[in-house]
Amino acid sequence: MNHAQQELPGSTAKSPPWLEVVLEKGASLPATDIFPGVDELIERFESFAARRPDLVHRSRIGTSRLGESIPMYSFGTGTMNHLIVAGVHPNEPIGAITALHLAQSLIEDDPFLAVLDAQWHIVPCIDPDGARLNEHWFGRPDDRCFYSRHFYRPARDEQVEWSFPTDYKQAYFDNVIPESQALMRAIDQVKPDLYVALHNGEMGGVYYYLSRPVEELHGALHAIPAHLGLPLDTGEPESPHLEEYAPAIFGMGTVAEAYDFYEALGVDPLSAVSGSSSSEYASRHGTLSLVAELPYWIHPDSDDQTPTDETYRALLLRTAKESKVLHRILQDLLQSAEPFLTLKTPFLTALQDFLPRFEASIEADLRRAELQAAVRPATVAERFGREDVVHCFRLRYGGMLMRALKAETEAGLAHPKVHKLLALALSTYVTWETMATRADNAQAVAIQTLAGAQYAATLAGALVLQEREQ
């Protein structure tokens, strides 16, 4: 019995007839060891359009904040319409390879895709400005420390994924950035049956989000990583309010659900929510949304359900304490630097947004530790996940802090105090790098394997929808 045929809890007992082909497709991507930059990515899509003008239609869905055109490429014709969007978080480029492979397969008339009877609409890069700020590490993606030092993730209201309109209780958001307006246009134009926002995780295992439970899809979503040798991430979800449909498969959740969860917990909901997700927006068209989160680095602990000798409450308290220390260090460095910073860089904006949200999430963890439900043994997967979030935030946000300071030094604008703070931040950062490296034992996964899993999950989503139509 191979992994793909094993039954996992929550999986459907009977494998669908197409599963074997989907697994094979996911394992067949050509090898690659870098992520493409924005220019190369768009050039590749332009070459597809030039090669097959009979099949590919390019349209412009919008313009980035810095003035870059955002194209969408529509392939063929079909009864169903699927929208595939890469770069929704600019630090998550696995989807660029997934999108390229799907496009390549479409222009080569892969008979399997022809059977799907769908028009595929692909946005290769919805946030080119943000992607360009990550390009430095795209050529060296296997080194977690190098990645983190050159990492950029926008402030929440500037993330395409989380800046759709919201109006719920005291939460109101309508300051929609141009990139999200572009995606709104694409969603309203395509009215997708399937919408795949190509996100990815960072460390641990594979997990998914669905906008609604789709029983016949869950088994395939488990079989795909098993076939490719990737562990699931069966620790806790990224946000504690999310519903678990099956192991490592979560509901997308809504702003209203998040708001009510934090309100009931006694934490200010406005510290945790702002705009809605693109998937919540797409739901107006009856769209099924799918997100496949793949990690650059895997760790076996992420799928280990063995109970530890630490309670979940103790784990929450321990990691919240470490997070508080981290928050204080970042806050002190930032506040010391702010009076001397002359450049309002995206790194600075992101940090100024992240730190209060981080503080609120620590408060939520402390409240959750008080609940009776927290008095139970934590699993190995939960321990790994929670410990790694601390490492992740040290490296990511410490990295962005240094980039904010370096922008001043490299532009020749830095006050002597900024030079000193940068040296101090760097010495702390090196310690964090050592701690993370010791703990995570990072095992990098081949990029084609990660994109292959996303590609297979996308095909599985399309196949399930097609089966339901028949």
Ligand SMILES: [Zn+2]
């Ligand atoms: Zn993401």
